[in-house]
Amino acid sequence: MAFFTCIIQKMGNLVHKLLTMGLEHKKILIAVTGGIAAYKINFLIRDFIKKGAEVQVIMTPSALNFASALTFSTLSKNPVFSDFYGVNGTWNNHVELALWADVMIVAPCTANTLAKMVHGQCDNLVIATFLSAKCPVFIAPAMDLDMYAHPSTRQNLEMAEDYGHFIIPAEEGELASGLVGQGRMAEPGTIVKEVEDYLDSGKQSRNFAGKTILITAGPTFEAIDPVRYIGNHSSGKMGFALAEEAAKRGARVILISGPSSLQTQNKNIELHRVTSAKEMFEEVFRYYEGVDVAIASAAVADYAPKDVALEKIKKNEDNLTIELVKNPDILGTMGERKTRQFLVGFALETQNEEVNAKSKLEKKNLDMIVLNSLRDEGAGFQKDTNRIKILTADAMEEFELKSKEAVAQDILDFVEKKTLK
Ligand SMILES: Cc1cc2nc3c(=O)[nH]c(=O)nc-3n(C[C@H](O)[C@H](O)[C@H](O)COP(=O)(O)O)c2cc1C
Structure with missing residues (x-):
């Protein structure tokens, strides 16, 4: 009954x-x-x-x-x-x-x-x-x-x-x-x-009217030769969902995306497409100084091949060694150059999630970090859903598994709470 x-x-x-x-x-x-x-x-x-x-x-x-x-x-x-x-x-x-x-x-x-x-x-x-x-x-x-x-x-x-x-x-x-x-x-x-x-x-808030929000999205591809690259599985879905939600709330959005098949028709989103971490670095710092909020959701490659072969590498040897060098640290530099921006980073961890996220928050001078764990069913790369925790210096909030659009709303609600007094 x-x-x-x-x-x-x-x-x-x-x-x-x-x-x-x-x-x-x-x-x-x-x-x-x-x-x-x-x-x-x-x-x-x-x-x-x-x-x-x-x-x-x-x-x-x-x-x-x-x-x-x-x-x-x-x-x-x-x-x-x-x-x-x-x-x-x-x-x-x-x-x-x-x-x-x-x-x-x-x-x-x-x-x-x-x-x-x-x-x-x-x-x-x-x-x-x-x-x-x-x-x-x-x-x-x-x-x-x-x-x-x-x-x-x-x-x-x-x-x-x-x-x-x-x-x-x-x-x-x-x-x-x-x-x-x-x-x-x-x-x-x-x-x-x-x-x-x-x-x-359902949101119906225009609380970001007059604000500029910079968002990075997607993976980066680091060229090995003219046809191959080192990349990762990021689809850009989270960053694009954040951009749409921020634009809906009235912000001017600068979206800097690595290679992703996603598109946007939103006239308030200025989409800049880049390929490598170095290009993303340059594009981010063309705009960073003038933005109110920066959200770094891109999965940027930490390393790139030291030399890019001019021609396709032939399959001659049994072993191939590619020397990798560190890419510029986009988020770290954003933290160093921070003046008035509210800076949000992402952490994708596989172990000691909270401890690692908290340490990234401090080390990179972030105001807030969004943590997702690859151990969570339904969260992470290519998925339409995500399950996050948001950490600041003095607080932590945990959210249910939700669509990436709903997660974008949670993240921006949090940013609103922290930035709009
Ligand atoms: C044939 C004609 C077409 C007009 N079309 C437009 C128009 O499309 N847009 C516009 O801003 N003004 C247009 N105007 C001018 C406005 O009608 C005029 O500025 C008027 O004072 C507007 O009054 P309102 O804003 O109180 O309605 C047009 C005027 C004429 C005679």
Whole structure:
């Protein structure tokens, strides 16, 4: 009996989780401004409604020249407001609208509205609602390519991002002016996906907005001759998961990866690919001085062949001896050159795990070390899961076996706790 009660309870939890995941029952407030792309909002409303969201639309007075409030109202099944004042002296309550929303989206966002948003110039219902909103705000700019590239627009977008808002960048393509370039509003499908991903992440924190995080990932390959190398089994999965999570939390991410088949589409991740430890060293120290957090998750080879044969080594002798020399110590040098950076290292140990990790933490002047043991089932190279312990000078926390994405969340939660007071 207890068994069946437990199963029913679990199924109930699952159904509840599915019902509350993503956009289902979410309240989406769309603010439309005066650009040609306003016609695409018909599709945006329809896509949100299809996914089970509740939609309300507000418009700037200028937007009324570009799209029909009647169409938006019909599609959203809600009245559309574009003025503070309704009929018979009523007030279209911008505070109530702002607090109603789970997510606010400004789309298309004109250069004019963007400027007003970042400077708090409150002369219409859209800006008043935006300034009252406590929910996350997504901004989908749309304008001609030169307006989009103008330093004032770039700076306003950066400021909006620093305030913790989410920018959905304009796309490349043909523009209303007939010119071709970056400035088209992101497609409705892209906007819906960005919002959905954000809601699904469950994290919903933009605590790293304005911070730069450097992450190293993957193995390094040390050439023996033009076709052979000394490498290791690292896939780069942990480093890439960390990069995605840090970008989701608003950071500018510099990801320096050794040879890995992984890719990223995230526009906030600057991916630099390298091959050897020496190349990784050089790339890391091109950026290290300017970063706030550095996470060294790459499995860097300790040694490299002293000489690299110019031609493929032939199979002549029974024994082949390759002399190896020590590679530069990337993590150790990061520790030596540390000024304001919060430095995180990784330790993969096979014995005396905690003692060795603690000693690495001290020796390399780290602020935190993530320990994983090859003895743990499901942890380590090539796996999709990992089981870690996090050690600092005065604390240790142990985590369950989890997906590398969930481990990335744990690691960055810890970094957040230590760096954002
Ligand atoms: C035909 C036409 C198309 C326009 N398209 C855009 C646009 O795509 N992006 C933009 O930033 N401004 C565009 N503008 C200029 C804005 O409509 C203008 O800056 C207006 O003041 C914006 O008001 P709002 O931001 O309050 O909606 C366009 C103007 C016209 C006449």
